[in-house]
Amino acid sequence: MAWLQILLFFLFITLSYSQKHTIFQGQNLRVGEKLESPNKEFRLEFFSLDANKTHYIGIFYNLPSNMTLFPDDYRPVWVANRNNPIPYASGNNLTLDGEGKLKIIYGRDSFVLLSSYNASRNSSATLHDTGNFVLVELNQTLWQSFDYPTDTLLPGMRLGRNFKTGQVWSLTSWISEDIPASGSFTIAIDTTDVGQLIIRWNESVFWMSGPWEKGTFGNVSRISHYDYVDLSFVSTEDEKYVTYSVNEPQTLSRYAIDVFGFIKERGAAGPFGVCFYKPSPGCVTRESIGCPIRNNSWFERRPNSVSGNRFRFGNNNMSLFDCKRQCENNCSCAAFNSITATGTGCEIWSNVSILGSQSQSDVFILDGERDLVPIRNGSDANVPSTFSPPPASPPAISTDSTPKSSQRTSIKWWIWLIIATGLTLFLGLSSLCYLLRGKGKAKATALLLLNQTANRSKKRKIDKKMSHEVQLYSLDSLAMATNNFSPGNKLGEGGFGPVYKGELPDGQEVAIKRLSTSSGQGLLEFKNEILLIAKLQHTNLVRLLGFCTQGEERILVYEYMLNKSLDFFLFDSNKRELLNWDTRFRIIEGVAQGLLYLHKYSRLKVIHRDLKSSNILLDADMNPKISDFGMARIFGRQESEANTKRIVGTHGYMSPEYALRGIVSTKTDVFSFGVLLLEIVSGKKNNSCYDSEHPLNLIGLAWELWREERALELIDATLIESCSRDEVMRCIHVGLLCVQDYAKDRPSMSSVVSMLMNDTRQPPPPPERPGFFIERGDQRAEISEEVVRYSINGLSISELTAR
Structure with missing residues (x-):
């Protein structure tokens, strides 16, 4: 029993x-x-x-x-x-x-x-x-x-806003049918007196429901395909929202915003919001782009292969609708499709011919295009050739290789001559203006873009949440939060300007970074940080809450980090004792995970370019968050490296190929991470000298000790009792692999994470000679503040500072 x-x-x-x-x-x-x-x-x-x-x-x-x-x-x-x-x-x-x-x-x-x-x-x-x-x-x-909510509204869920708590309920599409990352479309309720639903593509209004009247919206003839769905609109002093219920039990019901921007109801196109295939009530007419053929034509989805001149975009994070817009903005484009099997990326065609065979994936073809010439099975067909225009050029498609099977062209040769001549004159004048105006022109352009953003946002209401939950703050609200930017609220100062601690009306503590008029960083870095970090979400990246562009003010608002930055502890003889080995190893892991996300798993492939101890912020639990994305560079998914004339970063953290030749890649960040890792293990700055006869920096000291099999002597003296010798040796080994002279020898961040976690099947390879490990004759005293220097050729270098 x-x-x-x-x-x-x-x-x-x-x-x-x-x-x-x-x-x-x-x-x-x-x-x-x-x-x-x-x-x-x-x-x-x-x-x-x-x-x-x-x-x-x-x-x-x-x-x-x-x-x-x-x-x-x-x-x-x-x-x-x-x-x-x-x-x-x-x-x-x-x-x-x-x-x-x-x-x-x-x-x-x-x-x-x-x-x-x-x-x-x-x-x-x-x-x-x-x-x-x-x-x-x-x-x-x-x-x-x-x-x-993500992309789906269930019975009982809300679309709207709670004015007391600030809670916003909205839906955001997937980037593709197979990737749930946030896409280009959102649907939310307009909380003004109109009280209508609005679908936006990025920041542009795509569709409007019209105001709520007599149990429905003005542009929506019927709410549902089914009789058991009841839609409700609630508007009170505290909140305004739309919700719905079903009056039949055990019913599968959902509304979801599709990757094309329309509302689907249980797998079928919903009764409202359809603007992708054909216009419907509420669709917002976009501005004319000078292509008459676009005004009355729509794209048709066909299961065909196509032949013609093809251009492929390097950004694989584009949704299918983003690809459609690229095609619409090119007067010679006649068809488009995604690149990846998951429905992202973009390629477009001109001078299209339809092949007789069926394709594994649908192609979107301009409906009514006169040059679509079917090709019989077995006939010769030109294979589309991939080509790329110069990086600075618009994605115009060349017609030099028109297929022989195409008997007519939709645009005469003399029209192409006019377009080419006009484009050449435009580019020439643009280049001349840039040379004459220089950086002042760039700053003016950035200021114009920011002011346009600010003006659009002000129309919607100051302090109203924007896309990706980034908020536009008024100057008055931030002055109130910081006691009018009082010295008592000042946390520190960097190359961007002073940073203040603030408290918002709801009690949330924030860090407020104010652009200084004397800052070497400027409007371009400010705009870059807003546009970039708003799209990045990871536990080891600092969160941007909002910004202010009122008058001449340029202010960024971040989540508040109680324990300031890593260098505040690491290079202080008294405070470094608070960083035991477990804490330091957790910081190393967190920074590695944050970089891995930026390089591989985020929607955008991002190179930080200024990774250093002062840009690693620590929360209340000493968890690290990478900050300061003003210098970051966005890469296409297939892009591995690029050349830049404007070199930005911090002396001591820059890789040799980047500092000397302007070559930037993910291995640029890997080198910076290696320097940071060695600093965390040793408690020493890389820019200081550690040998009286042969002035070695930290990289040189670590390399010499490694070659002499005395690497454990690099350990910070405060860690002797608390550290794991195996983990320390593994970190020193990984650090030296990351700072190797040649970029091709450095590991990827995926390999770095595996080595730190000891998940590799084989032991890591021995490190080769590091780059920049000896600094002869550069024994200058510490500089009291961070300086950004711009040389004639655009070089920008930040000196490492003590804080």
Whole structure:
């Protein structure tokens, strides 16, 4: 009987576990497990969309077997980490830790934070039958997935805004059908007196519903394909939102914004918002671009292969709709399609001929294009040739290699001659203006762009949230937050200008960075940081909350980092003792994960170009966050390196090929990371001298000690008792690999993370001679403030400073 009791016990445990719908404090949800809502209508689990390369956590409908299903029914209705995919691994888990924070854990203690609330008492996270994943503490809701929708609206969810809390509910499309990262389209409610739904493509209005009248919107004849859907509009002093309900139980219902910007209702094109294929009520007419053929023609999706002159864009983060806009803005474009199997990237054609065979993927062809000449099966067809115009040129498509099978051209040769002549004159005049006006012209252009952004935002209302949750602040609100930028609120000063601590009206503490008029950095860096960091989301990147461009002011608002920057502790003889080895190793790991995200997993391939200890900020738990993206460079997914005449960065952290020849690549950041890693291990600055006879910098000292098998002598004396010798040796080894003289010898950040985690099957290779490891004759005293120098050829170098 004992064995029967044991069997029944394990059976009870298995059944209980399989029906789990709640995670309690201290528990995990591992890969292969799932939460199910009490009535089994929804489930939450790990999933992958790219052949088990990355992991997401999502909520899905549990699909009944007795119902007609659509392909979209199998898609997640909510994705927790849509912009932060994690490496696929069996050890990944969703956890509610001892502090009540909801995290996705991966790798060696790396995580994506979903909820930052601290729960001092028992907390739990439950998946409800509404599809809402709710974190509660003693029956008080701390966080819920319904407040952070992705692309899907479920019954009971809201589109709108809570004016008391500032909470905004909106939907953002996927970047493609197979990648859930935030795409180009959003739908939200206009919270002005008009009270209508608006779909935007980036910042441009794409479709408007018209005002709410008599139970519907002006441009929407019917709300749903189904009779059981009831839409409601709620407008009070505290909040304004749209929601809907269904009056039939056990009904799969969802509205989702598609990658083409229209609303889909359970797999079918919704009854409103369709502007991609044909105009419908509410579609906003775009401005004419001087191409008459575009005004009355629309693109048709066809399962055909095409032949003609082809141009392929280097940015693989473009959505299919972004590709359509590129085609529309090129008067010779007759067809377009995505590049990757996941539906991103862009290629466009001119002088198109349709091949008779069916294609594995659809091609979007200009409907009514007169030059579409079908080619019979078996006939000769020209293979499209990939070509690229000069980087600074618009994507105009050459017609020099027109297929013989095409009997007519849609644009006469003399029109091309006029276009080419006009383009040549335009480029010549532009170049002349740039040479005459120089940097003043660049600054004026940046100022114009920023003022245009500010003016558009002011029309919508000061302090209203913009796309990607970046907010435009008024100067008055920031002056109030910082006690009128008082010296007592000043945290420090860098190349950009002074940084102040502030407190917003809702009690949130922020760091406010104010551009100084004497700053070597300027409007271009300011604009670059706003446009770039708003699209990046990772636990090891500092979060930009907003900005201000009022009058002559240029201000950035960041989340406040309680423990300032890494150099504040690392190079202070008293404070460095607060950095024990576990903390330092966690900082090394976090910075490596942040760089890996920038180089490989973010929507944009980003080279930071100014990675250094003062740009590593530390939160209350001493977790690192990479900051200051004013110098960052965006790369195309297929782009590996580039040349630049304007070299920016900090002396001592720049790689040889970048400092001397202007060659920038991901290996530029790898070199900087290697220097930073050696500084963290040793507590020494790279720019100081450590040998009286042969003035060695830190890289040189580490290299000499490594060759003499005395590498452990590099360890900071305060770490002798707390450090793991194996981890320290591994870090020194990885650091020397990162600072090797030749970029091709340096590891990628993927390899760096694997080596730091000791996940490699083979031991790392021995390091070769590092770059810039001896500095003869440069024994200048420490400089009291950061200086940016611009030479005649555009060189910009920041000297390392003590703070």
